Amino acid sequence: MASDRILDAVGLRKRFGDREAVNDVSFHVAPGETYGLLGPNGAGKTTTISIVTGLLAADAGTVAVAGQPMTPTALAPRRDVGLVPQDLAIYPDLSARENLKFFGRLYGLSGGTLEARAAEVLDVIGLADRARDRAKTYSGGMKRRLNIGIALLHRPKLLILDEPTVGVDPQSRNAILEAVERLSGAGTAVLYTTHYMEEAERLCDRIGIIDQGRLMAEGTKGELVRGIGGRDQLTVRGTGSLEAGAAALRALPGVESAGVADGTIQAAVVNAGQVLPQALAVLTEAGLSVTAANVEEPGLEHVFLALTGKALRD
Amino acid sequence: MNAVLTIAAKDIRQRLRDRSVFIIAILAPLALAFVFNLVFGGVLGGNVQLSVGVVDADEGPVSDGFAGLVDSLEAAGLLDPTSYPDAAAARAAVDDEDVGAAFVLPEGLSARVRSGQSATMEVIGNVDASTTAAIASAIAERFAASVRIGALSAATALGAGVLAPDELEAAAAEAGMAPPPVAVTAVETDTRQLTGSTYYSAGLAIFFIFFIAGLAITSMLGERSGGTLPRLIAAPIPRYAVLAGKALASILVSLGAMAVLVIGTTLLIGADWGNPFGVAILVVCAVLAVTAIMNAIGSFARSAEQGANLQSVVGIVMAMLGGSFIPISLGNPVLAAVARLTPNAWFLDGLAELQAGNVADVLPYAGVLLLMAVVWTAIGLPFMRRAVAA
Numbered sequence: 001m002a003s004d005r006i007l008d009a010v011g012l013r014k015r016f017g018d019r020e021a022v023n024d025v026s027f028h029v030a031p032g033e034t035y036g037l038l039g040p041n042g043a044g045k046t047t048t049i050s051i052v053t054g055l056l057a058a059d060a061g062t063v064a065v066a067g068q069p070m071t072p073t074a075l076a077p078r079r080d081v082g083l084v085p086q087d088l089a090i091y092p093d094l095s096a097r098e099n100l101k102f103f104g105r106l107y108g109l110s111g112g113t114l115e116a117r118a119a120e121v122l123d124v125i126g127l128a129d130r131a132r133d134r135a136k137t138y139s140g141g142m143k144r145r146l147n148i149g150i151a152l153l154h155r156p157k158l159l160i161l162d163e164p165t166v167g168v169d170p171q172s173r174n175a176i177l178e179a180v181e182r183l184s185g186a187g188t189a190v191l192y193t194t195h196y197m198e199e200a201e202r203l204c205d206r207i208g209i210i211d212q213g214r215l216m217a218e219g220t221k222g223e224l225v226r227g228i229g230g231r232d233q234l235t236v237r238g239t240g241s242l243e244a245g246a247a248a249l250r251a252l253p254g255v256e257s258a259g260v261a262d263g264t265i266q267a268a269v270v271n272a273g274q275v276l277p278q279a280l281a282v283l284t285e286a287g288l289s290v291t292a293a294n295v296e297e298p299g300l301e302h303v304f305l306a307l308t309g310k311a312l313r314d
Numbered sequence: 315m316n317a318v319l320t321i322a323a324k325d326i327r328q329r330l331r332d333r334s335v336f337i338i339a340i341l342a343p344l345a346l347a348f349v350f351n352l353v354f355g356g357v358l359g360g361n362v363q364l365s366v367g368v369v370d371a372d373e374g375p376v377s378d379g380f381a382g383l384v385d386s387l388e389a390a391g392l393l394d395p396t397s398y399p400d401a402a403a404a405r406a407a408v409d410d411e412d413v414g415a416a417f418v419l420p421e422g423l424s425a426r427v428r429s430g431q432s433a434t435m436e437v438i439g440n441v442d443a444s445t446t447a448a449i450a451s452a453i454a455e456r457f458a459a460s461v462r463i464g465a466l467s468a469a470t471a472l473g474a475g476v477l478a479p480d481e482l483e484a485a486a487a488e489a490g491m492a493p494p495p496v497a498v499t500a501v502e503t504d505t506r507q508l509t510g511s512t513y514y515s516a517g518l519a520i521f522f523i524f525f526i527a528g529l530a531i532t533s534m535l536g537e538r539s540g541g542t543l544p545r546l547i548a549a550p551i552p553r554y555a556v557l558a559g560k561a562l563a564s565i566l567v568s569l570g571a572m573a574v575l576v577i578g579t580t581l582l583i584g585a586d587w588g589n590p591f592g593v594a595i596l597v598v599c600a601v602l603a604v605t606a607i608m609n610a611i612g613s614f615a616r617s618a619e620q621g622a623n624l625q626s627v628v629g630i631v632m633a634m635l636g637g638s639f640i641p642i643s644l645g646n647p648v649l650a651a652v653a654r655l656t657p658n659a660w661f662l663d664g665l666a667e668l669q670a671g672n673v674a675d676v677l678p679y680a681g682v683l684l685l686m687a688v689v690w691t692a693i694g695l696p697f698m699r700r701a702v703a704a
Contacts, residue, residue, distance in 0.1 A: 050544075053544075053548045054547075054548065055544055055547055055548060072553075073552075073553075075550040075551070075552070076550070078548060078549060078550035079550045081548065083544065083545060083548045085541060085544045085545060087541035088541050089541045089542045089544060089545040090542070091324070091328065091540075091542060092540075093328055093331050093332070094324070094327070094328070098327070102320065102324050103545065103549065105316070105317075105320040106317055106320060106321075106546070106549040106550070106551055107549060107550060108550070150545070
């Protein structure tokens with residue numbers, strides 16, 4: 001394992017009956033890095049997380065956390081991991097403070113250290129004023145924040161969040177994303193699974209695209225887009241001859257293709273920002289009265305579509 | 315060890331916040347023991363006599379022997395006999411509920427026994443006094459067995475040349491009239507009998523503990539359905555610690571409930587549990603046995619609800635067979651044998667033994683309960699491990 005890796009997963013495989021849930025998945029996470037596993041439901045994200053955290057044994061492959069092999073019976077590497085499971089993992093009949101202290105004790109914290117860390121985390125997750133109330137009286141967002149807070153209590157080197165914003169209201173979701181950004185900024189390595197592209201784009205330094213148990217591609221967003229030869233999408237609405245307008249666009253340098261679809265002109269353009277003024281000029285010359293023009297940069301949705309042949313939200 | 319204690323403390327805190335535990339473990343058994351004792355306590359109480367009728371149409375040595383047995387049981391305070399001239403009168407007395415059961419020793423009974431022929435002694439029971447009838451039947455069976463032994467001994471002596479043929483009748487009669495072993499046994503039975511209040515207090519306490527002790531595995535299944543199991547097994551603790559912590563919590567809550575019940579029934583309904591040290595030994599061993607049984611049973615389930623249902627069925631069946639509600643196996647050797655498979659029976663018998671003996675006398679019963687705990691743990695452990703898997 002390279003010394004700059006807090007998590008190193010190599011060749012992970014896991015089969016449930018006939019179904020290959022995880023198929024030769026390899027990735028690593030460096031200290032302070034946020035790595036995203038992006039894929040639809042059932043892609044293999046949670047199974048991968050379960051292997052990485054030692055909940056499940058892999059059929060093949062290895063996981064090392066801070067250089068220590070992670071298996072279902074290994075205890076030492078678990079101390080370096082904070083897990084935020086997909087489902088709420090809190091006790092509703094215990095208060096936030098009791099939940100924190102219970103799990104803190106399981107991670108070896110005690111006495112003044114435990115009290116201090118619990119108070120600190122309660123401040124971070126904004127539950128200090130409700131610390132003594134039972135968790136069942138909390139709103140959904142408060143429960144989510146407590147769910148994350150428990151994983152932070154023992155200051156893990158690697159924080160693993162398994163779709164932490166599913167079913168969360170926008171305000172709480174934003175609070176969670178900000179918390180992850182803060183933690184990453186403070187040097188904590190984060191493994192973040194999601195099927196929300198915007199979360200992956202906002203949070204992740206590198207992203208792994210996973211589908212049907214396979215890691216299709218990984219890299220920064222730019223690397224992934226370049227990897228599929230991504231182009232900006234120019235969409236024009238107007239009155240007049242759309243076909244003539246499309247033909248005029250095709251003659252412009254930087255326009256790779258242009259056609260008419262759904263009552264609009266759609267063109268694939270290299271660096272649309274530079275081409276747009278010329279494009280509007282030739283469209284006017286071609287007799288088109290432009291009412292709207294929109295430039296869309298290629299995103300992870302396009303990457304996912306190109307790699308898997310289907311939309312992420314399918 | 316810290317992890318085990320941490321998990322146990324958390325589980326105990328959760329249980330104590332769940333008021334249903336107080337209802338199941340303390341209020342329900344206390345209330346039911348009070349009601350059962352009020353309604354049925356007299357039947358089992360050592361100070362209450364069973365009314366029986368006796369018809370002696372034989373008037374021979376065998377019926378004299380039986381009269382001796384009845385006299386000894388009357389002297390011991392167990393029976394309240396009334397003589398009737400014939401079977402019809404006895405049957406009418408039973409039907410009228412003047413007596414709970416009647417023994418009919420027919421004419422010529424002694425002669426048939428002497429001559430080695432089969433003889434019948436009839437017990438008339440009242441369906442509304444089934445316990446009295448069952449006890450009467452048991453007395454009659456034991457007496458018949460003693461008569462058979464006496465007759466067999468006489469016949470054997472004749473065959474061996476010890477007795478001359480003309481001495482046979484006298485020897486057989488003597489065997490029939492001799493204080494039968496059953497009289498001695500009956501005295502022991504009386505002294506080993508729990509009073510009604512103690513019997514129902516102990517029987518219902520052990521019954522309701524079944525519903526507390528099984529919470530270890532259902533709590534584990536609840537961790538799974540509640541989403542906390544992944545977080546528990548992702549923590550740097552061995553998986554067995556999760557199971558051990560939950561089992562420890564169940565045992566401690568059960569012991570606490572039993573302590574409250576022992577003290578509560580003693581103070582509120584006058585139960586006499588016996589030597590506290592002996593009671594403590596039996597309670598600890600019974601709780602361990604019940605914990606092992608219920609967690610093994612619950613481990614077959616896939617959900618907490620399914621586990622609780624399975625445990626309820628097993629708990630009720632064991633309580634019925636083991637005599638937690640009524641001494642169902644009394645006078646029935648098959649049921650008595652089946653009852654030996656339940657911790658309820660061993661616990662109740664151990665307590666009864668403690669009434670007459672000393673602390674050392676409960677050790678065999680405690681040993682059997684511990685053996686049950688070991689066997690059921692061995693049965694359930696592989697399935698319980700499955701419950702801790704992700």
